[in-house]
Amino acid sequence: MIKHIAVLVTLCAAGAAYAGDYKLGTIAIDHPWARPTAEGTKTGAAYLLLSNKGNAQDTLMSASSSVAGKTQIHQTSDEGGVMKMHEVAGGIELAPGATVALKPGGYHIMLIDLKQKLEEGRHIPLTLTFAKAGSIDVEVDVEKKSREQSHGATGMDPGMH
């Protein structure tokens, strides 16, 4: 049994570096992930890293997922010491050469009216649509904490993304 667990951990660690990274034209999408949700929770948030390797600006216009009734691009910001999140009008702009992190406390993809619990270790589908590059389907890892993007995630209100 112990040996079995060790193998699983090894597979996960190896997978993190390769699987879960996507390319769409000149846009790189790295490590989509979401926090697990509690039973009955109706909202969740997905995070990922976007890089524009091209010479033209592009914009993440929208996202959708079959597990959510509605999906919005949100930004969390500190408004006089109070963390608030709001929908980003016009999407997330990606300048040529720019890397933009969707991470706790900043930009995120808000999953609203969840049809299922986000269970740790599972994957959920997400479709990202860019103004120029078009659309891509990615798999979002449901995990407690991202290895690369956990920074800044502490002290957050559990309901806040």
Ligand SMILES: [Cu+2]
């Ligand atoms: Cu949000």
